[in-house]
Amino acid sequence: MNVFKEMGCSVAKVSAYPRFLNNRKGKVFGYGVLLLLFYFILAYVIRALIFWIPEGGLGGALDRNVPDFELHNGILWVEETCYVDAGGSYLDIDTDAYFDMSEAYSFSEKYQSVIIMDAEKIFLKSNGQIQAYWYTDFGDFDVSRADLKRWIPMIYVASILFAVLSYIFQVALFFFAVLFVALLGLLFNSILKANLTFGQVYLLGIYSRTLSLGIKAIVKLLDIDIPFFWVINFGISLIYLYLAIKHAKMENNKIAQQGGGYGSGMFYGTGGTYGQDSYGTGGSYQGGGYGQGNGYGSGSGYQGQGGGYGSGSGYQGQGGGYGSGSGYQGQGGGYGSGSGYDQNQGSGYSSESSYQGQGNSYGQGSGYGQDSYGQGTGPDSFGPR
Numbered sequence: 001m002n003v004f005k006e007m008g009c010s011v012a013k014v015s016a017y018p019r020f021l022n023n024r025k026g027k028v029f030g031y032g033v034l035l036l037l038f039y040f041i042l043a044y045v046i047r048a049l050i051f052w053i054p055e056g057g058l059g060g061a062l063d064r065n066v067p068d069f070e071l072h073n074g075i076l077w078v079e080e081t082c083y084v085d086a087g088g089s090y091l092d093i094d095t096d097a098y099f100d101m102s103e104a105y106s107f108s109e110k111y112q113s114v115i116i117m118d119a120e121k122i123f124l125k126s127n128g129q130i131q132a133y134w135y136t137d138f139g140d141f142d143v144s145r146a147d148l149k150r151w152i153p154m155i156y157v158a159s160i161l162f163a164v165l166s167y168i169f170q171v172a173l174f175f176f177a178v179l180f181v182a183l184l185g186l187l188f189n190s191i192l193k194a195n196l197t198f199g200q201v202y203l204l205g206i207y208s209r210t211l212s213l214g215i216k217a218i219v220k221l222l223d224i225d226i227p228f229f230w231v232i233n234f235g236i237s238l239i240y241l242y243l244a245i246k247h248a249k250m251e252n253n254k255i256a257q258q259g260g261g262y263g264s265g266m267f268y269g270t271g272g273t274y275g276q277d278s279y280g281t282g283g284s285y286q287g288g289g290y291g292q293g294n295g296y297g298s299g300s301g302y303q304g305q306g307g308g309y310g311s312g313s314g315y316q317g318q319g320g321g322y323g324s325g326s327g328y329q330g331q332g333g334g335y336g337s338g339s340g341y342d343q344n345q346g347s348g349y350s351s352e353s354s355y356q357g358q359g360n361s362y363g364q365g366s367g368y369g370q371d372s373y374g375q376g377t378g379p380d381s382f383g384p385r
Helices: 003-012 012-019 025-055 057-065 099-112 145-192 198-208 209-219 228-258
Strands: 068-073 075-078 084-087 087-095 111-118 121-126 129-136
Touching: 003 012, 003 198, 003 209, 012 198, 025 057, 025 145, 025 198, 025 209, 057 084, 057 145, 099 111, 099 121, 099 129, 099 198, 145 198, 145 228, 198 209, 198 228, 209 228
Parallel strands: 087 111
Antiparallel strands: 068 075, 084 087, 111 121, 121 129
């Protein structure tokens, strides 16, 4: 399953989560990195493009929003006067006049943010913090709008480098956050008795973050403020993780149960019902062959038991092997075949029986209670030969 199909299944098909457990670690890591890339592009890159493209880029925004200015030898010149007084903010830039610093302190008390600039100094207030500077405090620093435009290419390069570093940080933060999701997943694992390892729960936790990150990216893109969104975000992931662990347990149980039933078996040497359990596949009422009927260990027919390399026993079938095999009420074994309901045919080093007799033979033994080349007991046996 390719990574894009996995993204779809991780959102729309929780029953596919157990298959993710077969993925290599490198593929899972790549999934997380790609998932974060899509999130980063949608939440930050596209959002930035939506803002800057109508502005004509950084250069267009500079021409449109910043008047021509120059700071030289500690003296500021601005082409236009700028004045704003709204919403608890005050902005006053006028290099043709001078303000008194002490009056600015008193004046700023009724505003949350203040910027006052004249030809010699600047007064700033933000979040209750007040800062005041004389331009001469900056030393020989000179700057103009033309200088800013020349710096735009370097600003773009710096922005790209900053974005790359931010993405790397986001990836590291993502895998760290999944750690906490996985720790809660261990609680689900214990409640459901799924018997998954921490590594498996962590892997499922990575995929469970898919829908949450998609919603978070859309919320950031549309600039929507949702109270306690982080709780909703991780809550969605935990729901997916719980369902994923539940489906993983169901899948494990399904695999384990394939050893029983009427048709097929999967275990090495344990028996099923009605003549099945095998080295390979199970049988039905009559089974024979290397991998059908009873296998290495022991298995059962309708009312009997038989085991061996060859074939097992059935209701009215034949079977036997190195060990012993039985029909309705008898026991028998050999290299050849075992016993049936009222009669048996077989050969071997061990013994075999019919309905009420016991016998052993190198060749064939059959009948109500008789044997050949060996010894037999029963109502109709002939004793030693």
